[in-house]
Amino acid sequence: MQTRSARSPARPHGALALSFVLGGILLAFILLPLLALTAGQSPTALAQVASSRDVLDAIGLSLAGAALATLCAAFFGVPLGYVLARTSFAGKTFVSAVVDVPLAVPHTVAGIALLFVFGRQGLIGAAADAVGLQFWGTLAGVVVAMLFVSVPYTVNSARLGFEAVDPRLEQVARTLGLGPWHALYRVTLPLAWRGIMTGLTLTFARAIAEFGAVVILVYYPMTAPVKIYELFIRFGLEEATGMALLLLAVSLALFLLLRWLAYGRGHTSGLGR
Amino acid sequence: MSDVAVEQLTLELGEFALLDISLSLDAGEIGVILGPNGAGKSVLLETIAGFHRPAAGRVVISGREVTTKPPEQRHVGFILQNFGLFPHLTAAENISFGLHIRRRQRGSGEIAPLLARFRLEGVADRLPDTLSPGEKQRTALARSLITEPDVFLLDEPFAAIDTRTSDTLREELRQFIRDARIPALFVTHDHLDAVALADKIAVMWEGEIVQSGTPSEVFQRPKNRFVAEFLGVENILAGTIMARHAGGYSVYVGGQRLEVPPGNESLNAEDEVLLCLPADAVDVRQPGGAASLREFPGLIVAMASAGPLVRLTLDCGFPLTAHLLRRTVSERHLQPHQAVTVDIDPAAVHLIREP
């Protein structure tokens, strides 16, 4: 795969070297705490944690919740990213700012705000209750809490992805006989694919890690972060880090898979233009 | 056989507008819309292609009115700046892109003759980023051709390409359009495109067609200062008609008197006019020789090389630019800051009445 930097004229060597050093420091900053978690972790304790029904259920719930939140983000967030990339309207700046707000809201506050709307007496919660859907202590609650705090990543990345696609390419596709939906599907979506997948990956990651907003709506059944916290309270550091490691391993495997889906298949060198 | 006609097209679109645009092209004809950025050229193409609904007027392609049809039903070939290839698809995939739509499920075998015709066999599996400009143009043309378009719409395809390459590409394009017997509408801000390609020219400015006609009509008889400047007329001089007589006009320019043959405009004494004078209609030689009404004394202010030509900046009481062959300059021993005799070809002078 050809990359842009490989073809571009030689950069100043000092800048690249400095970037290597600074990037390496950052990588160490990310890896050292994670490695510290593994240090002193006994394989037997890890195996014990990994074979606990509770732990596996919690990880399963987190993955299911994050996957559903990511699907919702894709379904609603990608179209919003498209609108923000392709149109200009009064109040667009305001809409963009609103999309970013969940990133700045403390997560406990986000959870309480969601409870106002999705609680049994809330605007949506009461209506949903009438058809048997509850958000208090349910998977649906996990999903809305995860979605709220993580959907900005999808909207913003998808928007950047769409903005990088020349809208006139879609026009060309139309003149070649494609209807508007078909042109979107065959030209714009594949070209914005990386941006969209980056956003969805970030959303998924953020959703798995979410604690503060989720725990307001749902403590039982426990998501993985809540379970890790509970293990720490009930047993101690070893059990908690054991489960944390397990969660990290599962997440890492999933991120690698998602990255491969986003970047690793088909023709990619033309996507960056 | 196909043709295209636009009749009294009117449209308002944000900061762009089209005002009463009419034009028509026959099969194999290339029409060039020439205008500066923001003139509405691209909007005009997009309206013909079906991306904007005009407020008034009609678009007729091959005798079929398509004014309200969506782009996918208009059968237009749309070629953009840098040719607008899909960057995520190979040359062959680009070419067969429209194929699956019009006629589903025919194998890629169908594009083989097309690849051969456009000399693209060797690059069929390459992504557009790795193609030369010529290969890109041929890929784009092949991609459009496969959908059997009734008209080609080209939006500054050469704008980002160096001059030497675009000369070749223009020639290839012209040949292709002629052979395909499909009309083509080409918008550009570069008058060199117009010179090389156009059967018809329309100059557009602020949503209106200011002047249209054959290339020679438009280039030799620009209608106003905007058109003259835009078409690259080097010398546009303000003057006054001194007298009108059987042989034409006597015109005062910067204290000099010039005899100009009659043009198609009817002018009277005292009229303020602009004289349009191509730089290659100005001759410069060593001072002396028989004085005549087409000759002036002048001074070479500066000389600059421009390809095979030398551009001389002259002061004759008014500024004047002349293009001479490099060889001529050296044979005549012309030097900067030298006094010279300037000879103007009256037949090349075009007079525009100043409003």
Added chain:
Amino acid sequence: MNQHPTSIQQIIAPLLGVLIMAISPSAHAADSVKLTVFAAGTLAVPFRALDEAFQKKYSEVEVQPQFGGSVKMAKQITELHQDADILAVADYSVIPKYLFAGDGKPGLTTWYVGFARNAITFVYTDKSKYAQELTPQNWYQVLARPGVEIGRSDPDTDPSGYQTVQMLDLASRFYKDPQLSTKILANASPKNLRDTETALISALQIGQIDYLAIYRSDALQHHLKFLELPAEINLSDPAHAKFYEQGVAHTKNGDLSGKPIVYAITIPSVAHHADWARKYIAMLLGPEGQRILAANGFGAFTPAYAVNADSVPPDLHPLVKPWPGS
């Protein structure tokens, strides 16, 4: 875009600025004594008031309190090796369990002082289901009605969680209704559980739950309506300690029997400022501390009860008496 790479100075200057800003607060740190107090979340309000009074009296000290679940705060000392000067817990038994020597581990303290007591109660709002009909006499019938949602904290992780279950077990005996506890707990399903009950106050106010089992002190501090439960069951009175033992909660950590809710405090051996910690506890046990505790809904002991009174630092001796029955 063709932006020129910024010069190294331009990159490093702001980085240095950030570093300097990050470092500078700790440069001031040497100026005052930082007294680290780990305390149960329920103590946050009275301890903050006490901190202020303490800092007013001793301006050279800056009290840095951290609040959380009692067990979590204890484990922050024992497992995460954070050096606290003082540990105050909501359940006195946490200190011997985690900080005393045993299981081959060296201990981090040998004594503790019970300095306040609390009671389990239920808080509610005007919006709560059947709140209008609620009386101190019929509460256990009202809370058992179908459709009532009751919040409580997790008995597996939080003292107030198992204390609530113990209280309900005692209520079954006290009101002679063996099904009482089961019926009320049926309205307090796992989805209404949190790691700490104060996390459910917003849910109560929003109307997601109707009643919340909580400490009397929290009820007062949050200005919530609460039930005044009989002393025989609310775990507030060491005089009823024998009866409390009959209230049992079954948890993942085994069966836990009821004990009076007595807050205990100690100075772990890892304390950096044991001298200041003693002064802090002296103020807590003295009239000023007891006044603050009472104002925040806690019952006070005067003098306080000490376990292993002999090990209690000598300057605190006048303020304590031996724990009854120990």
